[in-house]
Amino acid sequence: MKLVAKLSLVLALFSLLIAAPVAGQADDLSGQLEIFSWWAGDEGPALEALIALYSSLYPNVEVINATVTGGSGVNAKAVLKTRMLGGTPPDSFQVHAGQELIGTWVKAERMEDLTFLYEEEGWMDAFPQDLIGLLGTEDGIWSVPVNIHRSNIMWYNPAKLEEWGVEAPTTWAEFLEIAPTLQEKGVLPLSLAANWTANHLWESVALGALGPEKWNALWAGELAWTSPEVVAAWDLFGQILQYTNEDAAGLSWQQATDMVVDGRAAFNVMGDWAAGYMATTLGLEPGTGFGWVASPDTGGEFMFLADSFGLPLGSPNRDNAIAWLKVLGSKEGSDAFNPLKGSISARLDSDMSLYNAYSQSAAADFGSNVIVGSLAHGVTANEGFMNDFATVMEMFLASRDAQQAAMAAQAIAIQNGIGQ
Amino acid sequence: MASISKDRWLAIATLMPSIILIGIFVYGFIGNTFYVSMTDWNEEQALSFDPEINYTGLENYRYLFSDSLSPEVQEMLAQMQETMGDDFPDDISMFTDPLGTRFRQDMVNAVFYSVLLLAGAVGLGMFLAILLDRRPRGIGILRTVFLYPMALSFIVTGTIWNWLLAPQGLNQLPTAVGLDPIQFDWLSSRDQILTFNWQRLLPVLLYILAAVLIVWGLMRLRRKGAKALYHLLLPGVVIGASTWLFGGFLPDVLMMEEPHGFNLATLGIIMAAVWQYSGYTMALYLAGFHGISLDIAEAAKLDGAGPFGYYRHVAIPMLKPITISAVIILSHISLKMFDLIYAMTGWDTATTGHPALNMFTTSFRANNFAKGAAIAVVLFLLAAMFIIPYLVSSYRKKKGVA
Numbered sequence: 029m030k031l032v033a034k035l036s037l038v039l040a041l042f043s044l045l046i047a048a049p050v051a052g053q054a055d056d057l058s059g060q061l062e063i064f065s066w067w068a069g070d071e072g073p074a075l076e077a078l079i080a081l082y083s084s085l086y087p088n089v090e091v092i093n094a095t096v097t098g099g100s101g102v103n104a105k106a107v108l109k110t111r112m113l114g115g116t117p118p119d120s121f122q123v124h125a126g127q128e129l130i131g132t133w134v135k136a137e138r139m140e141d142l143t144f145l146y147e148e149e150g151w152m153d154a155f156p157q158d159l160i161g162l163l164g165t166e167d168g169i170w171s172v173p174v175n176i177h178r179s180n181i182m183w184y185n186p187a188k189l190e191e192w193g194v195e196a197p198t199t200w201a202e203f204l205e206i207a208p209t210l211q212e213k214g215v216l217p218l219s220l221a222a223n224w225t226a227n228h229l230w231e232s233v234a235l236g237a238l239g240p241e242k243w244n245a246l247w248a249g250e251l252a253w254t255s256p257e258v259v260a261a262w263d264l265f266g267q268i269l270q271y272t273n274e275d276a277a278g279l280s281w282q283q284a285t286d287m288v289v290d291g292r293a294a295f296n297v298m299g300d301w302a303a304g305y306m307a308t309t310l311g312l313e314p315g316t317g318f319g320w321v322a323s324p325d326t327g328g329e330f331m332f333l334a335d336s337f338g339l340p341l342g343s344p345n346r347d348n349a350i351a352w353l354k355v356l357g358s359k360e361g362s363d364a365f366n367p368l369k370g371s372i373s374a375r376l377d378s379d380m381s382l383y384n385a386y387s388q389s390a391a392a393d394f395g396s397n398v399i400v401g402s403l404a405h406g407v408t409a410n411e412g413f414m415n416d417f418a419t420v421m422e423m424f425l426a427s428r429d430a431q432q433a434a435m436a437a438q439a440i441a442i443q444n445g446i447g448q
Numbered sequence: 449m450a451s452i453s454k455d456r457w458l459a460i461a462t463l464m465p466s467i468i469l470i471g472i473f474v475y476g477f478i479g480n481t482f483y484v485s486m487t488d489w490n491e492e493q494a495l496s497f498d499p500e501i502n503y504t505g506l507e508n509y510r511y512l513f514s515d516s517l518s519p520e521v522q523e524m525l526a527q528m529q530e531t532m533g534d535d536f537p538d539d540i541s542m543f544t545d546p547l548g549t550r551f552r553q554d555m556v557n558a559v560f561y562s563v564l565l566l567a568g569a570v571g572l573g574m575f576l577a578i579l580l581d582r583r584p585r586g587i588g589i590l591r592t593v594f595l596y597p598m599a600l601s602f603i604v605t606g607t608i609w610n611w612l613l614a615p616q617g618l619n620q621l622p623t624a625v626g627l628d629p630i631q632f633d634w635l636s637s638r639d640q641i642l643t644f645n646w647q648r649l650l651p652v653l654l655y656i657l658a659a660v661l662i663v664w665g666l667m668r669l670r671r672k673g674a675k676a677l678y679h680l681l682l683p684g685v686v687i688g689a690s691t692w693l694f695g696g697f698l699p700d701v702l703m704m705e706e707p708h709g710f711n712l713a714t715l716g717i718i719m720a721a722v723w724q725y726s727g728y729t730m731a732l733y734l735a736g737f738h739g740i741s742l743d744i745a746e747a748a749k750l751d752g753a754g755p756f757g758y759y760r761h762v763a764i765p766m767l768k769p770i771t772i773s774a775v776i777i778l779s780h781i782s783l784k785m786f787d788l789i790y791a792m793t794g795w796d797t798a799t800t801g802h803p804a805l806n807m808f809t810t811s812f813r814a815n816n817f818a819k820g821a822a823i824a825v826v827l828f829l830l831a832a833m834f835i836i837p838y839l840v841s842s843y844r845k846k847k848g849v850a
Contacts, residue, residue, distance in 0.1 A: 106808075132494075137497060254537055275636050
C-alpha cells in the first residue's frame with residue numbers, strides 16, 4: 029500500500045509539472061462555471077463556440093451550460109427569478125442589456141458592479157460611449173455585452189421593388205404615399221406579425237417621429253407621453269397600421285419576413301436577426317436576395333439591443349465567472365460568437381472580414397450613428413413597463429385611439445417608475 | 449382512548465406522510481398565496497434580498513376590479529400637470545389603468561371558454577357516444593380514433609390547430625370545390641359580439657337568471673305542471689320583465705363604464721379544446737351506455753320507445769352522475785387552458801386572454817408577485833365554485849348510504 033501511495037504522489041507531482049506551463053495563463057482556475065441562458069436552438073452553436081474558447085483557455089474549469097429554451101427568454105427569465113429568490117444564483121446569466129437588467133436585478137441589489145473589469149480590460153475605449161451609458165447607471169456598469177442587434181431596419185426584396193416600380197422609402201410620408209399604389213397592385217405594403225412585432229414597429233415609428241433626443245427624454249421622464257409629439261407618433265403609427273395585414277396576430281416574425289421574401293408584401297420592419305434568417309435559413313444573398321434601409325425617418329440613428337452577461341452577487345464561482353466575462357468582452361470572444369449568431373460585435377475593433385455584407389454595413393453604422401436603446405427588447409424600460417405596454421398596444425390595435433393610448437402609456441410609465 | 453386498534457394506528461401511520469406533504473405543498477402554499485395577495489410584494493421590491501413586505505388588505509383586489517389609479521400615481525400625474533402645463537390633459541380623472549380592464553375582459557373570456565367548452569364537449573361527446581352505441585362496424589377503431597386526441601398535450605393540439613386556422617389553412621377548404629375561401633380570421637379577429645357594459649353587470653345577471661328559470665320551468669312544465677309554473681316560470685318572467693322595465697333604477701356595480709363581450713378570436717381556441725375533450729366525454733358516456741342493462745333497453749323498446757325516445761327518456765337521464773362528473777372535470781380543465789392559449793396566440797393577444805396567462809405574466813414577467821397572487825386567488829375561488837358543490841353533494845350521498 030505504501031508503495032502505491034508513494035507512486036501516486038510521484039505521479040501527481042509529475043503531472044503537475046507538465047500541466048503547470050499550459051495552465052500558466054489560467055491562473056490555476058478550477059472547479060465549475062455555470063452559465064445560464066436561453067440560447068439553445070439556432071443560437072446554440074454560437075454559444076458553444078464561446079464555451080470552446082473558454083475551455084481552451086481554462087481547461088480545468090468544468091463549464092455547465094444551463095439553458096432554458098423559449099422565445100426571447102420568457103421561460104428562462106422566470107426560472108432565473110425563482111433561482112435567485114431561492115438563493116442559488118448561477119455564476120453568470122444572460123440578460124438583455126439596459127433597463128431589463130437594471131430595473132429588475134440592479135434595483136434589487138443583486139448584481140456586482142463591473143466597472144473594475146471595464147477599466148482593467150480597456151473596454152471603456154473598446155465599446156462606444158453611448159453604449160456604456162445605456163449599460164450602466166450612476167452606480168456602475170452592470171453587464172458585458174456579447175452582441176449588438178439593430179432594431180430599426182426595414183427589409184425588402186430588391187427584385188420585386190423594381191418590378192413594382194417603387195423605391196424603399198426614407199420617410200414615413202413617402203411610405204404613406206407609395207402604399208396605396210402597392211395596394212392597387214395587390215401587394216401588402218407592410219407585413220406585421222404577433223403582438224410584440226407591433227411593439228417593435230412602434231419603436232421604429234416613434235423614434236422616427238420623435239428623433240433621438242426626444243426619444244431619450246421620453247425614457248428619462250422629461251417628456252410626457254401625452255405631449256403632442258408622442259400623440260402624433262401614435263397617430264402616425266395608426267396610419268401605418270392601415271397598410272398592414274389583418275391576420276397579423278396569428279403569425280410569427282419569420283412568417284412576416286417570408287411575406288416580403290416571396291413578394292406578397294413590400295416591406296417589413298424587424299431587427300437584424302431577420303438578416304440571419306434570410307441569409308442562413310433561406311440562403312439568400314445580402315444585397316441582392318434581400319435589401320435593407322434604416323426604417324423611415326431614422327437614417328443616421330442606430331436603435332440597438334444587446335444580449336449581455338452579468339455577475340450576480342453570491343455567484344458560487346466568482347473567479348471563473350470573471351474569467352468568462354473577460355472572454356465575452358475580448359476581441360477573440362466576440363469574433364467567435366457574432367458571425368455565427370448573425371449579430372455584430374459591441375467592440376469597435378472587430379475583424380470585419382469574418383462578417384457578411386449586412387453585418388459589415390451594420391458595423392459601419394454602429395461606429396458612426398447616434399445610438400439609442402430599444403423599448404421592445406429591454407434597453408430603455410424595465411420589465412414591468414414592457415409587460416404593461418403589451419396591453420396598451422393591444423388596446424390601441426383594437427381602438428386605434430392615439431390619445432387614449434398615450435394616456436394609458438403615461439399611467440403605466442408612472443406605475444413602473446420610468447425615469448425615476 | 450385505549451380502544452384505538454392496531455389497524456387504525458397502521459392506517460394513521462401510512463397516511464401521515466402524504467397528509468403532511470399535501471398539507472405543506474398544496475394547502476400551505478394556497479394559504480401563502482392568499483397571504484401574498486394581501487401584501488405589497490410588487491415590482492418595487494420584488495426581487496430584493498430582504499424585501500419589506502407590508503400587509504395591504506384588499507388593495508390588490510381593488511386594483512383588479514376598478515380602473516382608478518392608486519393615489520400615489522394620481523399625485524404624480526398632478527405634479528406633471530403642474531410642470532408640463534399646456535401639454536398635459538386638464539382632467540386627471542381621465543387617466544385610467546389599462547391593466548384592470550384587461551383582467552376583467554380575461555375574466556369574461558374565461559366564462560365563455562368554460563361555458564362553450566362544456567356545451568361543446570358534452571354535446572359532441574354525447575352525440576358520438578350515441579352513434580357508437582348503435583354498434584356500427586369498426587366500433588373498436590372508431591372509439592380509439594375519437595379518444596386519441598385526449599392523449600395529446602395541449603401544446604401539441606394548440607400548435608396543430610394554430611396551423612390549421614392560419615389563413616392558408618382550413619379557410620382554403622371551400623376552394624377545393626370551387627368556392628371562395630373563408631374570410632374569417634380565426635385567431636386574430638378583433639370583433640366582439642354580445643357586448644355588455646360591465647357597469648350594468650347586475651341587470652345582465654338578472655336577465656341570465658330569468659332566462660335560466662324560464663327554460664327550466666318550460667322543461668318541467670309537462671311533468672310537474674303547477675309547481676313548475678309557480679316556482680320557476682312565473683318568477684322567471686317577473687324577474688325578466690321587471691329588469692327590463694325598472695332595470696334603469698338598479699345601482700351601477702362599478703364606477704366606470706366598460707364594455708366587455710365575447711371575442712370571436714376565442715372561437716378557434718374553443719374549437720381546438722372541444723376537439724381534444726369530446727372524445728373523453730364520449731368514452732365516459734359510452735361506458736355508461738354499455739352499463740345499462742339490456743332488460744331496461746328491451747323494456748323501453750316494448751313500451752314503444754324508438755332510438756330517440758330511448759336516449760332522451762331512458763338512457764341519458766340514467767347517466768346523470770356521468771354528466772355531472774364530466775361537467776366538473778371539464779369545467780376545471782377550462783380554467784387551466786393556459787397551455788392551449790399560449791401555444792395558439794401567445795402571451796399578449798388580449799382578445800384571447802385568460803386570467804391564468806395574465807397571472808403568469810403579471811408575476812413572472814412584470815415582477816408583481818402580489819398582484820399575480822390576487823389573480824391566482826380569484827381563479828382559485830372560481831374553481832372552488834365548481835368543485836365544492838360537487839364535493840358536498842357526493843359527501844351527502846355517501847352519508848345517506850351509510
